[in-house]
Amino acid sequence: MxxxxxxxxxxxxxxxxxxxxxxxxxxxxxxxxxxxxxxxxxxxxxxxxxxxxxxxxxxxxxxxxxxxxxxxxxxxxxxxxxxxxxxxxxxxxxxxxxxxxxxxxxxxxxxxxxxxxxxxxxxxxxxxxxxxxxxxxxxxxxxxxxxxxxxxxxxxxxxxxxxxxxxxxxxxxxxxxxxxxxxxxxxxxxxxxxxxxxxxxxxxxxxxxxxxxxxxxxxxxxxxxxxxxxxxxxxxxxGREMKELFPKEPHTIGDEVLRVEEVFAKDKSNLSTYKVKGANLQLRRGEILGISGLVGAGRTELMECIYGCYQGEHSGRFYLNGESVNLKSSEAALKLGIAMVPEDRKRHGIIPIMSVGHNISIAGLDKFSSYKGLSQTDEEKAILDSVSQLKVKTPSHDIAIRHLSGGNQQKAILARFLMLQPQILILDEPTRGIDVGAKYEIYKLMFALVKQGISIIMVSSELPEILGISDRVIVMHEGVIKGEFKNEGLTQEMIMDCALSEENQGEVA
Structure with a gap:
């Protein structure tokens, strides 16, 4: 009926x-x-x-x-x-x-x-x-x-x-x-x-x-x-065949750009437990480092510690290009060239009532300012360039960003931080709730960025995405880094076995 x-x-x-x-x-x-x-x-x-x-x-x-x-x-x-x-x-x-x-x-x-x-x-x-x-x-x-x-x-x-x-x-x-x-x-x-x-x-x-x-x-x-x-x-x-969903492209991986040592982060609501327990990792120039693990593994909390925005009690040592740095706030991280696109774009990414353009330019207004004030011409050009580069679908960059689809909101947030020209970009669940076409475009963009020497840390719950995009994979479980793998012959089963095993597997070639 x-x-x-x-x-x-x-x-x-x-x-x-x-x-x-x-x-x-x-x-x-x-x-x-x-x-x-x-x-x-x-x-x-x-x-x-x-x-x-x-x-x-x-x-x-x-x-x-x-x-x-x-x-x-x-x-x-x-x-x-x-x-x-x-x-x-x-x-x-x-x-x-x-x-x-x-x-x-x-x-x-x-x-x-x-x-x-x-x-x-x-x-x-x-x-x-x-x-x-x-x-x-x-x-x-x-x-x-x-x-x-x-x-x-x-x-x-x-x-x-x-x-x-x-x-x-x-x-x-x-x-x-x-x-x-x-x-x-x-x-x-x-x-x-x-x-x-x-x-x-x-x-x-x-x-x-x-x-x-x-x-x-x-x-x-x-x-x-x-x-x-x-x-x-x-x-x-x-409207076209997509034979390769993950358009992996060759790129050169350079020397270490970031080293993180002994990061501990206490649970914000229960100070007797830890969300991150003694995490250590390295990131190289022009590398895509995938962070995998089950929900609640501590991946986001570790990224927030690196970006300086974790709200709970935490500690650790951070080295950028071999020099010790104090990542006490997201402002400090941004000044050092570390940017982060958050997991929850609705709560922590977009500013719903603001226009698409101002959502893109808000973090980089210093670039368009001088003693004469804000140059709207320069800001407008930068916004149009960003919209074009990231293929943000919008009738106008003047409409409120809340009217855009989730994928185009995500592209706008990416554009915001790319405008700052970071040397390290942290992407927490970058393609969650996004269609396959938008995913493909974001993957292409990621490879274009690493070819320019930008380093990327990507947190993802989707194992095909981790395997399809990463150069190297770190596996976390209950706040602990359980293993590290070069992405050569790596399988979903190997990642899950590592996450759920009793022993830490260390670095696996």
Whole structure:
């Protein structure tokens, strides 16, 4: 039975069409994956579907259970049974699970909230999503994966017939991801349909009945998931074959540029434990050093110590080009030519209300200043050069950066720090939540940088990325560096064995 039809959907911003004739169909109990590069129009299409862009602000028709939808708000589509779960969760962490589940939809009788009935319903909803915690638990005490399940339970409390999951697994571990994918399959068996948006094509292949690909706001095609290979999806997304996802290029590796000795970092919330325990590493000029390890291994904390921004108690010795340096703050690190692109671009990277251009130039305003003041001409030229070099897709560099896709926000942050011409660039999860086309461009940029003599430290949870890009790999586990490998014949199994072994493996040729 046909649940949803979106016919010839068009949505323009000014003179630019973000959507130009999109068609999408979904049956009851079906999982449809929506694929496309960052900026292809996926999020815009879902905002049209869910009432963020109300009827009248777009062209085309939406039919849900055979009836035309003319929604003015998200509340209107929720009443129909359409629920969207965004990558950035909307839960109130200070409230309990129960309070979050019924926030704004409390069950009451004659003006009195019926907590007993809400508790009974909450228990049933949590059981549906296989979450074995008390409804009274504060959401802030849950892990990200558990919070994601609470969001789905909240959608089910509203009797959702269609779930839209926008990058739901981006922040999740492998085990949490599998729980979520199993849940989607269970809901499918109960007749709940799902539109699944993910850049992780292995998940798309595993879960989809059909796969719809859009590119530059246009519908490229919808095919049976079983009939498509990962290469087929990539080709449809980017408009060309991508035979080598990791465009590894030869480059010269020089002498040591950075040495880190005996770094210890205490847990910010528990001073009796350490996030980093006696870490030592070296980085050479023109090298890409990959840092691998399971979530919680201490990789980000070690990078924050090197960049001088770790908020907890820490110690260690740092040598730059053979000379001892004091990396007491990020300002000190930047002055010495060390820059870091953070893991969470939303919280620690972009300034959402500022323009794309000012997000790029803000760290390098000294370059455009003199006793006469700020040269807007020089700043404008530098911004345009950066946008062009990194292929940042934006209608204008004057629009707020929050309107860009995740991949283009990431490129803008990279542009910000490259404008400072660093000698060392730390990239923490540089391609998280980014499509394959944008990943490819970032990899090409990384190799262009090391060819110029810039050294890169890349933290990544994706082992194919670590193996595809790194010259050398350091493996961390529970705050300890367990091993170091030249990336010659290195396999994912070798990295995992190292991370989980009882003994430190030291340097492995």
């Amino acid at each position: 046909r649940l949803l039809e979106m016919k010839n959907i068009k949505k323009a911003f000014g003179d630019i069409y973000a959507l130009n004739g999109i068609n999408l169909n979904l049956d009851k109990g079906e999982v449809l994956s929506l694929c496309g590069e960052n900026g292809s129009g996926k999020s815009t299409l879902m905002k049209v579907l869910c009432g963020v862009y109300p009827f009248g602000e777009y062209e085309g028709d939406i039919l849900f259970e055979g009836k035309k939808v003319e929604a003015q708000t998200i509340k209107d589509t929720e009443k129909l049974g359409i629920a969207i779960i965004h990558q950035e969760l909307t839960l109130v962490k200070e409230l309990s699970i129960l309070e979050n589940l019924f926030l704004g939809d409390e069950i009451s009788h004659f003006g009195v909230v019926d907590f007993l009935q809400m508790h009974q319903k909450a228990v049933g909803l949590l059981d549906k999503v296989k979450l074995t915690v008390s409804p009274e638990t504060k959401v802030g005490e849950l892990g990200v994966g558990q919070q994601q399940l609470v969001e789905i339970a909240k959608a089910l409390s509203k009797k959702a017939k269609l779930l839209v999951l926008d990058e739901p697994t981006a922040p999740l571990t492998e085990s949490e991801t599998q729980i979520l994918l199993n849940l989607v399959q269970n809901l499918k068996g109960q007749g709940v349909s799902c539109i699944f948006i993910s850049h992780k094509l292995s998940e798309v292949k595993a879960i989809s009945d059909h796969i719809c690909v859009i590119r530059d706001g246009e519908h490229i095609g919808t095919r049976l998931g079983a009939d498509m290979t990962t290469d087929d999806i990539i080709t449809m997304m980017v």
